[in-house]
Amino acid sequence: MAKRPLGLNKANKSKKKKLDSAEKAEKAVAKEISPENDESAEPAPALTLDADEEDDMGQLESLYKNWTSSERDSPRILHGVVHECDSLLQKAKGEGLPARFHEIYAASLLDLAEFADKKKPVKKKKVKSDDVAPETSDMFVDAALERVETGLEQYPEDAGLLFVKSRALKQDIDEKMSAVSKEERKETAKKMISQLNKILEVFKLAQKHASTVTPAQLDVVEELIELSGALESVVKQSDISETTLVACEKFYNEILASEKDENTVKKAHRGVGTCKMIVADSLLDLLDDDDEDNDDTVELAKKNLKAAIEHFQKSETDEDGEFMVTLAETMIQYGNLFETESDDQKKWYGEAVKRLRQAQRLGVGKYDEMILELEDD
């Protein structure tokens, strides 16, 4: 009746004999099954369309949701979204499409830019979205900007469109900086500086009209801070990032004062903490460069690091191992500013070790030597 299993050793030997003469070389010894997954062959992405077939926007929303809830590691679904948008455009002949349509379309074009080839440093060809299909990343960003402006013409106060615009403007700077030649980098960077505050203004306007701000939408602000630091290093002008930093920190505090969503609040705390940490870093750099001890600088650095830690602690979660490492590093920096082997230093090293251990438990890196060093009395 039923087949009977051999012992593992016998089964392996038997399989080896079969492999010698078989055409397929199958070497698997272990057969895995995860019962909660479909055990059949790799399926194509399941495009679940929950909406009524007559409801075009509903279908578009559903498709877009498939994308946002997926792993986002393949542009296949995105192409489907853009194709659907084009169909709707054709159907509506440019009239009566809601703000959300333009928002989804523009956001999808920006996401597609991530998968596209980078443009080579040649003269740029302006692309209209309904003209030539975008090929390179900058073309997708241009198309997204155009789409968002089309939407804003009809819906100038739509928060969703404004958020996407801020994102598109930031990506536009990235594209310009990566496309330009080495000789032109500095000049281009100078021009981009004025864009930074514009982006923040657009974002603030979006927030003003939005009922709530999502953590994902706050990503743009975080990226602005990084971008300002990058531009500063190109232009060799020290106040760029400071100006942006101050503006961003102020903005985060406004979010903290007004937002109720727990995740958004955590993100904003993280944002403030990042701003404080960057200030502290620049102060610590001064300490390194300066041969004489400067108590004021040390105290100011301590103050900023402490504030950074407080904000970071308010945004900690049990599952974010990478952030635990960031927090641990901040605590170590703070601990380093106290007297060697003082209680304060031990306290902060201890807190850092707890987080490094937890990060390790989550599989984020190996920190055993750092832990040993911190625990070494």
Add this chain to the structure above:
Amino acid sequence: MTDTKRAPEETGLPDAKRAHIDDVEKCFHKGLLDQTSQDELKTQIAESGPYKHGVIPQLIDDELLRSVRKEIMEGVHFTRKETDIYKVFQTGDLANLSGLSEEELGTLPSLFKLRNAMYSREFRHFMSYITGAGHLSGSKQDMSINVYQKSCHLLNHDDVIGTRRISYILYLPDPDEPWNPRWGGALRLFPTIRPNVPASDWTVSIPPAWNQMALFKIQPGLSFHDVEEVYVDKPRMSISGWFHIPDVGEEGYIEGEKEETEALSSLKQLTSKSLREHDFPKRTPGQVPEDEFAHLKEGPKDDDDLFLSDDDVKYLSKYLNPHLLTIKTVKQLNDLFCTNSQLEIKDFLNSEYVGVLKKTIDAEDSRPPKEMPQVSEEIVLPWKLARPPHKARYMYLDGSEEADKEPEVGEEEVTVRPDENGGFEYSETILSGLKDTDKAATSKVSEVAALFKSSALRRWISRISSLALKSENIIARRFRPGFDFTLATAQDESDIALEATLCLTPTKGWEDGEYGGYELCMAVDEDADDDPAVYRGAKAKEAGEGEGDEEDEDEDEDDPVLLTSQASWNTLNIFVRDKGILKFVKYVSKNAPGSRWDISAEWQVEYVGDDEEEEDEHEE
């Protein structure tokens, strides 16, 4: 023995001999071979415990040893070797400097000088005197260079092999960066409960130090030791080896002594019943009730028979992934298992149950390492400690509230009647001895172990495996970082057994195996000369073999490893274990993100259905 120095004209020795002695003495630290020094060492060793050992802080002339180290660093190739019992980088041949090629030997003049000095008559007399070990062979020069890098280790053993008389380790860490004991790498000595049964905890720890030699007389049944894992990225280099009893024609040779010494070694190798009394946990299985076994033996009516009652399904649904209780999945599993003799099932427990389970194990597992039991006395019931440590060390629950009892000498082995096997329902009294997180984790893990003892799960196991379960042995285990492991053992009770491990390790980062903690099964090639449990290492050419041997090796390069499963969460591995298959859980590194937790199940089995069919099935 070597006298204190006298003027050459007073010794009466020929100039050449005197010159030779002077040459030898110059190789050692100044004054080492003087009588005063010898007497001090002799006293130190005589008064030492847990067994006779010595530590010589400065052995070799510093300049010579630095030169040796430099030669090794620049000129010697190391191969990583890993077995159940060790992970280390070794030179050439597994054990011997004689394994180095002619070319390599020529580039190592200082190393040669060192070896000649250590096996010189003068130094052998010195070693004999301070240890009281008797004469030592000068012709059998048995030394090797080892490097313990980060995560390298050598588990508990007693060095009793062949004709060894004295074991020594000469340490060559970086001479300009004192070795920090916190980096690990110490030689640790274990007392014994009785001869051949080491205690679970070491009592002496000797960290490495530049130019230091640790040594001990090999005392059968007593000289158990291990090498602590190296925890950091600093190489712990050492030259280790043995002095053997004299060979024919050598000073101190005694006819028959070699055979007698070897017999002691081989006697100890036999796994005697009296030594098994000290093995815990006991492997006495609990019998499956006869009527239940009879039902399992009958098997399902047909292929579409799930073989589970409604009550079984209801009970199992509380724990198991619901997909595993459908006839479609069960048939698929059975088919795969009968073809491959093993299965790995991820997401074995359902997400609702496992969410709670994970929280409790995680809470206990994430306590700081120093709060974990460090010595055997700190392990609190119902948890117990697997031992002796030259076979295994890990914490376990066996369902019983009774502490393990070491038998007195001569006492018969305590056997557990099947109905005494605990059901993993611990009383409040017992659990109250645990800290809160430990109590919660213990309760939950026990619940899962109890699931494995349920008749419903036995029917499910039987259905997917086509095997009727006759008896069982179920334990929950915890392998602590820096402490725990099992050494390779064979299944020799029956032609086949069914074994399963449900891994419940909540931490991540185990995938590459560098932290250990994986369970490995391998086939034993009884004809092979190599250590059967060597499964990892570059395939270096054996010393003295011609090129033709490499080609032969390629032809028969069967990987002995049959199955490796890394520590993971909520994954069941189940397989049919033939006789002679070795299985072990690799030592868990102190740097691992947490403990390895699992439920280990072993069943004696028979094939489902008519026994007469069995003969037909096994025809090839």
